[in-house]
Amino acid sequence: MYIEKIELNNFRNYKNEKIYLEKGINVFFGENAQGKTNIIEAIFLCALGKSFRAKKDKELIFFNENNASVKIEYKKSDRKGEILYKISDKKQILINSINIKKMSEILGNINIVIFSPEDINILKDGPLNRRKFINMLISQLRPNYIYLYNLYLKVLEQKNNYLKEINEKNIYIDDNLLDIYDEKLAEIGANIYKYRNEFIEKIKERINSIHKKITDEKEEIKIKYISDCENKDIFFKELKENRKKDILRGFSSKGIQRDDIYFFINGKRVDIYGSQGQQRTLILSLKIVELEIVREELGEYPILLLDDFMSELDEKRKNNFLKNMQNMQIIITCTEKINIKNIKMKQYNVKEGNVLKINT
Ligand SMILES: Nc1ncnc2c1ncn2[C@@H]1O[C@H](COP(=O)(O)OP(=O)(O)OP(=O)(O)O)[C@@H](O)[C@H]1O
Numbered sequence: 001m002y003i004e005k006i007e008l009n010n011f012r013n014y015k016n017e018k019i020y021l022e023k024g025i026n027v028f029f030g031e032n033a034q035g036k037t038n039i040i041e042a043i044f045l046c047a048l049g050k051s052f053r054a055k056k057d058k059e060l061i062f063f064n065e066n067n068a069s070v071k072i073e074y075k076k077s078d079r080k081g082e083i084l085y086k087i088s089d090k091k092q093i094l095i096n097s098i099n100i101k102k103m104s105e106i107l108g109n110i111n112i113v114i115f116s117p118e119d120i121n122i123l124k125d126g127p128l129n130r131r132k133f134i135n136m137l138i139s140q141l142r143p144n145y146i147y148l149y150n151l152y153l154k155v156l157e158q159k160n161n162y163l164k165e166i167n168e169k170n171i172y173i174d175d176n177l178l179d180i181y182d183e184k185l186a187e188i189g190a191n192i193y194k195y196r197n198e199f200i201e202k203i204k205e206r207i208n209s210i211h212k213k214i215t216d217e218k219e220e221i222k223i224k225y226i227s228d229c230e231n232k233d234i235f236f237k238e239l240k241e242n243r244k245k246d247i248l249r250g251f252s253s254k255g256i257q258r259d260d261i262y263f264f265i266n267g268k269r270v271d272i273y274g275s276q277g278q279q280r281t282l283i284l285s286l287k288i289v290e291l292e293i294v295r296e297e298l299g300e301y302p303i304l305l306l307d308d309f310m311s312e313l314d315e316k317r318k319n320n321f322l323k324n325m326q327n328m329q330i331i332i333t334c335t336e337k338i339n340i341k342n343i344k345m346k347q348y349n350v351k352e353g354n355v356l357k358i359n360t
Pocket residue numbers: 011012013014030031032033034035036037038039059060061062063308333335
């Protein structure tokens with residue numbers, strides 16, 4: 001699939017901008033703080049219904065303005081489409097000019113895989129980033145997933161509020177009510193586990209053939225999915241067993257909100273023992289696997305977003321990487337123009353919220 005046009009109105013540092021994209025490689029280059037990542041953010045917003053860096057949609061509106069909008073026109077193998085994302089006091093999303101009722105309806109229209117320097121945090125930081133990674137992958141491909149996930153979070157919040165109230169106010173403990181919460185958590189949690197496990201298995205099956213190529217067969221990757229929710233009945237039992245402790249703590253300590261994924265290189269945990277270079281290479285393999293999985297599921301390539309990613313690679317790796325990434329739309333941001341022999345690229349210069357197409 002590919003994007004034909006992006007229209008930004010009062011979005012971040014853009015006033016009114018229309019950007020026409022090419023089917024192949026599009027390079028947005030410019031100095032720091034000119035609006036390159038803002039373009040990536042606008043695409044992400046229309047693909048996933050939220051920003052990857054703003055806490056509130058309001059931050060996306062041009063300073064001192066009241067509303068903003070992003071419109072994206074795209075083409076898939078079987079259809080054309082248009083997403084209009086409007087932000088004012090409330091947000092409003094229109095798909096092909098029709099207002100959507102549920103936020104999750106935006107998912108699965110524009111499919112993206114994003115590479116950015118922060119990806120390294122998937123391996124380095126705590127489990128939250130690993131859960132975000134897997135959530136982003138699944139929610140673009142399985143619309144029901146994010147519905148279940150939000151439902152789980154809602155029940156968890158209700159249960160935690162109740163536990164906190166018991167803990168703080170010393171009120172009567174209603175075990176029946178806690179049973180109802182736990183039954184729901186067990187049921188939804190086990191369902192979420194199934195989705196996550198399905199996709200982690202897909203990653204496991206594919207990662208070694210890719211990673212071995214990059215590392216000249218030197219490294220073997222193992223992945224382990226850690227969860228309390230593999231089995232609904234066991235998870236329910238564990239919730240009940242932990243009830244006394246959880247009342248003292250004031251929150252529910254078991255569940256999919258604690259899931260983690262361990263990555264091993266040649267048998268050693270990569271977050272603990274991996275070198276910087278090993279972590280970077282593994283991330284690259286992981287992202288390529290993500291791309292392959294999305295392509296297999298959709299029957300066509302998603303859009304590849306490379307935010308500042310190329311700056312991490314030397315000239316030779318840059319060439320090799322892009323040569324292997326043909327046949328899909330790629331949107332690159334970087335500080336310098338990129339020129340690679342025999343690869344056609346459209347270049348755009350970004351300056352103070354203006355995009356200028358350069359004839360090459
Ligand atoms: N709500 C807003 N209204 C107006 N300008 C904004 C808003 N939010 C951010 N900006 C401006 O957008 C610019 C940053 O844009 P962006 O992150 O796209 O930069 P960049 O070109 O990717 O830079 P770098 O090369 O450093 O990554 C900053 O100058 C910032 O002040």
